[in-house]
Amino acid sequence: MPNPLADELQTDRRARPSALVIFGASGDLTRRKLVPSLMGLAQDGLLPPGFAVVGFARRDWSQAEFRRRLEEGVEAHGREGAGDAFAEWQGRFSYFEGDYDDPESYRKLAVHLDEVDQRQGTQGNRIFYLATPPAAYQTILGHLHESGLSTETDTGPAGGTFARVIVEKPFGKDLDTAQALNAQVLAGFNEHQVFRIDHYLGKETVQNILALRFANSIFEPLWNHHYIDHVQITVAESIGIEGRGGYFDNAGIIRDMIQNHLLQVLTLVAMEPPVSSSGDSIRDEKVKVLRAIRSLTPEKVAASTVRGRYTAGWSRGEAVPGYLDEEDVAADSTTETYAAVKLYVDNWRWAGTPFFLRSGKRLPRRVTEIAIHFHRPPHLLYGDIHRSKLHRNVLLLRVQPDEGVSLRFGSKVPGPHFQIRDVRMDFSYGSEFGSRSADAYERLLFDAMLGDPTLFARRDEVEEAWRIVDSIVEGWCASEGRPADYEAGTWGPEEAEELLGPAREWRRP
Ligand SMILES: NC(=O)c1ccc[n+]([C@@H]2O[C@H](COP(=O)([O-])OP(=O)(O)OC[C@H]3O[C@@H](n4cnc5c(N)ncnc54)[C@H](OP(=O)(O)O)[C@@H]3O)[C@@H](O)[C@H]2O)c1
Structure with missing residues (x-):
């Protein structure tokens, strides 16, 4: 094909x-x-x-x-x-x-x-x-x-x-080691010769975020705090650590997934329109988003993050061990296998709009998605429907599996009564284009052969992302707590629900 x-x-x-x-x-x-x-x-x-x-x-x-x-x-x-x-x-x-x-x-x-x-x-x-x-x-x-x-x-x-x-990846394990590695790379190579891989950027649907935003005119006017209540970015895995205990126990989900994949996706969702499609124009705008992310002091980390660790449970019909019983995991490990983080991008466009990022292992499904939750309507004509009973409109960008985009909105249920129910408008890559998406590594290897750096992380992007993650890790270390338990095969610790605040809930994809 x-x-x-x-x-x-x-x-x-x-x-x-x-x-x-x-x-x-x-x-x-x-x-x-x-x-x-x-x-x-x-x-x-x-x-x-x-x-x-x-x-x-x-x-x-x-x-x-x-x-x-x-x-x-x-x-x-x-x-x-x-x-x-x-x-x-x-x-x-x-x-x-x-x-x-x-x-x-x-x-x-x-x-x-x-x-x-x-x-x-x-x-x-x-x-x-x-x-x-x-x-x-x-x-x-x-x-x-x-x-x-x-x-x-x-x-x-x-x-x-x-x-x-x-x-x-991983490009360093904190800001200091990333800076040292950058210095070493740039001692021998100039920045235009360097291609730092984040394979999420090679995924078609991640690249489609830019197409959706900047090749259409209907979304961008709504793409700001006036219309968007909050954004949820989820990268969930059903697998555990698959024999990588030695590496994972030193990294945790915050370094393994949030520092790179989730923050990269956040920058594409939140960035301003670039002045051109050149690699540096796009990366200039992405790095501005990272710089605008509000710093978290150790005190704020407790209120803005949740970390969890899976206990024994079930995954795809099989009994699976808890994290502490996995091979090469220290008996006194405090490493998190789940993290949820609330971040604010302090700029004109996003003032007051929280971005919720979550990633975890041994969750019920393997799924990556970006859910843009819009505000509820300011006033309702229909007296018998309470405003809080109406769901928010959600624009859902599905990165994997079942790649596509859908829009959830309320529609009248046929019949004599005035009842409203959520319906979905759906676009699916598979049925629309009838071909498989190229593997992310195909795209990235090809771009490196071409010398096109657009889909690779620049030095300043990597370091800014570490700045954010380091502040979270410092807060966790200062609290001396341990991750909250969640049973393998569930959607993470209960504490994660409270992170969203009133009248919001995590999607259950
Ligand atoms: N595997 C994946 O799916 C995946 C995904 C994302 C990122 N990565 C990253 O890609 C890199 C390679 O991953 P991998 O899974 O292929 O690694 P790997 O199988 O553990 O190692 C690759 C090769 O490196 C050599 N090696 C092992 N330990 C070494 C050491 N201490 N010093 C020097 N060489 C050593 C070994 O070759 P010889 O002993 O024959 O020299 C080994 O076959 C890693 O940085 C990993 O984080 C991997």
């Missing part, structure tokens, strides 16, 4: 030849996401003819072993037909065994890349993808800089060679 994204990209944008070097190429991300997504681009004819992948890792693998594992990943996680694309492209994949900490490895890598240029026509252009655990990022970045691999000869669209780096 034709992919409209591919049609649009093919007509408008073409990637120049390049070699993609993946550090940590023996890992889960490469096998499950990166290579299947590259094959998706190949299927859509979006990979340039001069393209190659060099997988860098420490383990002693032969070329055949490397390709065999990638092939398995593509078969298991790629689109239909991705295996055929891999069969065609596998000659472009080479394995490079090296030590992240050894300068000699980078000298040999440079020689290998020169050979790849000769064999595959990649023309000296390099994209480095950091897909190791974050502990290795600084070492790799330092060596890329020292070896000269981060140097580009021209940044123009046509001539010279480019060098880019893609950095996976």
